[in-house]
Amino acid sequence: MIRRIDLRGASAPADYRAVVPRAELDVEAATHLIRPVVEAVRTRGVEAVLEYGAQFDGVVADDVVVPREALQTALDELDRTVRSALEESVRRLRATCEAELEHDVTTELATGAVVTHRKVPMGRVGLYVPGGLAPLVSSVVMNVVPAQVAGVGSIALASPPQKDHGGLPEPTIMAACALLGVDEVYAVGGAQAIAMFGYGAGPCRPVDLVTGPGNIYVAAAKRLLRGVVGIDSEAGTTEIAILADDTADPAYVAADLISQAEHDPAAASVLVTDSERLADEVVVELEKQVHETRHTERISTALGGQQSGIVLVDDVDQGVAVVDAYAAEHLEIHTRDAVAVAARVRNAGAIFVGPYAPVSLGDYCAGSNHVLPTAGCACHSSGLSVRAFLKSVHVVDYxxxxxxxxxxxxxxxxxxxxxxxxxxxxxxxxxxxx
Known part of the structure; x- marks a missing residue:
């Protein structure tokens, strides 16, 4: 079900990045595939957006705008327990965003020599919310709340049109938009949505910044448009790495590997451990738990893919070096003294410490943000936060x-x-x- 890579007893390679599991199709390769899409939207605007919606999403439409009435109807019809969960997610994330909000800093270098480091919100942003195999309503919260806390004046949001919902985005996504007061919403998905934000198309004016997770093609479009617009990071197909020793609970580890594999057949699930016994027990748990899930085929494909694996290491020290090289979107630490081990990690989008902080918590209600860099980009990029929606301006007064x-x-x-x-x-x- 999941392959093994044994690094025990080997002299340390110059770069562990060459041996950790990775998908065969990377973002750079995907840029060549979606470049024509981006160029078509740049030159032909909303006409190209609608054509790609028909081609990729199977939705034939004559407009990309989601009516405000549809947003309100979706909120009115939203299950009360789902609304309550969304409201709690919003509350927790808003609290951390407000705590992280940076304020102007004024430095007097000499009498009459003053430099102010001013924080200025972006004027207009485009937020992307996936809606393919898993309609990520939580991504509405993760994108919108930090933008609002930062003080962004104009917020547009795009999510793929759904054949089963009359060509509109998934209803819970529309409901979350209404809940948060976002009324500029477009039924557009994939690379064409990112290009629409970057260049403008039809009723959608160009934005200054594009944020949000998506598949590898969305990440590739963001790479292509970097410079035309700002981007948060290349938040592509999801991945999880777990660093574990023999104290870890194999059932927990297996459940967490499965949780991210559930997103997409291309999702990456990686276990790094110095315990062969744990590795064996996790495989047994995977066999058991995968067949108890709703999306067995999708999960099995992800776990069996080139991008997933169990990496055996000599000790936790080597394990830290391996996970630093992998630079996971999500990293869990299941070891003795997990707090101290987590403090040694430099490269990860988000770190989840100990047995009671699964990635699923961060996906919804931890108060952290789940829009995170993938494919090794955590070595140079950060997860989405209120800071992403702010610019710095030096004001010089002498x-x-x-x-x-x-x-x-x-x-x-x-x-x-x-x-x-x-x-x-x-x-x-x-x-x-x-």
């Missing part, structure tokens, strides 16, 4: 006396760079008033 105090240094450095007009721009102000 008096004549403060300028005079530093003018000599400016002149020297300008000459050192052979840019004398730079120095003159300072000197002219002082010469005129001397």
């Amino acid at each position: 008096s004549r006396a403060a300028l005079a105090e530093v003018a000599g240094h400016v002149g020297v450095l300008a000459e050192a760079e052979d840019l004398p007009a730079h120095g003159r721009a300072v000197a002219i102000r002082l010469d005129e008033q001397s």
Whole structure:
């Protein structure tokens, strides 16, 4: 069901990234496949968006706008227990976002020499919510709440059209939009949604930033459009890594590997352990639990794929090196002194410590965000937070006396760079008033 990679007793490779499980189709390869989609939306606008909706989603439509009445109807018809769970998820995430919200910082470097580091919210953002095999209503919360806390003035959201729902997005996704007061919603999925946000199409104006998770094609579109718009990270097909020793409960480990495999046949589930006994017991649990799930075929495909595996290591130290190289979207730590082990990890989108912090908690109600970098991008990118929706602007305010105090240094450095007009721009102000 799941392959093994044995790194025990081997001399450490120069880079563990070459041996950890990875999908055969990576984001770079996917960019070549979706480039024509992005280009078509850039040149033909909403006409191309609608064509790709028919091709990829099987929905023939003449408009991409979700009516506000449909959003309100979905909220009115939402199951009360689902609404309550969404409200609690919103409450917890809003609390952490408000706590993380950065404020302006003013530094007085000398009398009359003031620099303010100002935080400015993005003017307009495009939020993407997947709706394929699993309609991720929780991703509405994860995208919208930090944008609202940051103070973004214009929020647009896109989610794939559904044949079973009259070409509109999945009803719980629409309901969550209404619950959060988002009324600019588009029934558009995949790479064409990201291109629509980036270039504008039909009624959708271009945005400054695109955020949200999606499949590998969504991640590839975000890579292609980086520079046209800002992006949060390449939050593609989901993955979980678990670092575990012989103290771990094999039933818990198996359940958590399965939980992420449930998302998609291309999802990655990786166990890194120094205990061969645990590895054997987890395999037994996988065999048992997979057949008790609703999505057995999907999960089996993911667990049996090239992107999943059990990696055997000599000890926890080697295990930390391996998971750092893997740079997982989600990393669980099931070891002795899990808090200390977690503190040693540098590369992960989010870290879940101990037996009672499964990734599923983070997916919904931990108060953390589940929009996280995938495919090794956690070595350089962070998960979505309120900070993603803020820009930094330095505001420089100097008096004549403060300028005079530093003018000599400016002149020297300008000459050192052979840019004398730079120095003159300072000197002219002082010469005129001397």
